[in-house]
Amino acid sequence: MSTATLSTDTLTFEYLTRFIREKSAIVLEPSKLYLLESRLMPVVRDNGLASLPDLVTALKRPGSRDLSQQVINAMTTNETSFYRDIHPFDALKTTILPELIKKREKERTLNIWSNACSSGQEVYSIAMLLREHFPVLQGWKVRLIASDLSTAILRRAQEGNFNQTEVNRGLPMPLLLKYFTKNGLNWQIKExxxxxxxxxxxxxxEAWPQSLPAMDIIFLRNVLIYFDPPTKTNVLNKAAKLLRPDGYMFLGGAETTMNLDVKLTRESVGKATCLRPNV
Ligand SMILES: C[S@@+](CC[C@H](N)C(=O)[O-])C[C@H]1O[C@@H](n2cnc3c(N)ncnc32)[C@H](O)[C@@H]1O
Structure with missing residues (x-):
């Protein structure tokens, strides 16, 4: 029996797993009970509380929005890296962007969304790829949007400040030297x-911002794994609606639409698998 089972009563566990699921769709299996304790005890301490049951009492009080956000921030898994699972980036470079640039020649707009962007390595990988290989886009209206549910990780993404271990993961040295400046022990993405x-x-x-434009490319990687099948289906169909009819969407390497009723068709581009809206 884990220490979490000993110290966390069933009602507390049930309340917290339901709360996290309702706010974020993240499903916590009973085998992940230890995560609840290890990730939420710092929140308990930071707020001058004594235990997880105390945290539950505080969450039930009106006006606990900030605490609720801290709980959700703590429960998200933010694993990411530069050029993660390289194939989607190769597909962008060799096939998808040359094709879309030709198709959008007249309107000269391109909209790309890095969803569930975590600390930003994915969106910065895309931004560097655009600069390196598609200088023509400098004269276009390119909207590169990065979003996440966790306010804490989104702040980190926006800062664009990475430690040595983070830049060692997937970022080629020439790109590090060209697009970052050394900032103490860290590396700062250039303005x-x-x-x-x-x-x-x-x-x-939740409702997506009205201001999101129709997208040419959506990265929706390594987030659906935390959701149950109906939520995955719902999110994928919403994303499919936001994609332009000739747009492309990427999921994570271990994610699939198998057994989900989605309005998307799988297509291989080089070694990458992408999803295209059914038209
Ligand atoms: C494992 S990271 C994936 C990062 C990046 N997309 C990648 O593939 O490297 C998962 C991210 O999903 C975010 N997330 C979890 N639930 C979410 C939700 N309901 N809405 C938006 N983002 C969510 C987490 O905050 C976390 O940063």
């Missing part, structure tokens, strides 16, 4: 790259 990105708080299971 010119960061300025081109819009950061937004978006909870996938």
């Amino acid at each position: 010119e790259v960061r300025n081109g990105i819009e950061f937004k708080e978006v909870n996938l299971i």
Whole structure:
């Protein structure tokens, strides 16, 4: 029996798992009970509380929005890296962007959404790829949008400040030297790259901002794994609606639409698998 089972009574566990699911769609299996304790005890302490049952009492009080946000921030898993699962980025470079640039030649607009962007490595990978390989886009209206539910991780993404371990994961040295400046022990993304990105708080299971434009490309990677099948289906169909008819969407390497009733068709582009809206 884990220490969490010993110290967390069933009602507390049930309340917290339901609360997290309702606010974020993240499903916590009973086997993940230890996560609840290890991630929420710092929140308990930071708020001068004594235990998880105390946290539940505080969450039930009116006006606990900030505490609620702290709980959700603590329960998100923010694993990410630069050019993660390289194939989608190769597909963008060799096939998708050349094709879309040709198609959008007249309107000269391109909208790309890095959803559930975590600390920003994904969106900065896209931004560097655009600069490196598609200088023609400098004269276009390119909207590069990065969003996440966690306000804490979104703040980190917006800062664009990465430690040595983070830049060692997937970022080629020439890109590090070209697009970052050394900042003490860390590396700071250059202003010119960061300025081109819009950061937004978006909870996938709530209403999406009206201001989101129709998208040419959506990255929706490594987030649906935390949701149950009906929520995955719902989110994917909402994203499909936001995609332009000839747009592309990417999921994480281990994610699939199998057994989900979605209005999207799988297509291979090089070694990447992408989803296209059914038209
Ligand atoms: C594992 S990271 C994925 C990061 C990046 N997309 C990648 O593939 O490297 C999962 C992210 O999903 C976010 N997330 C979890 N639930 C969410 C929700 N309901 N709406 C939006 N983002 C959510 C978390 O905050 C976390 O940053």
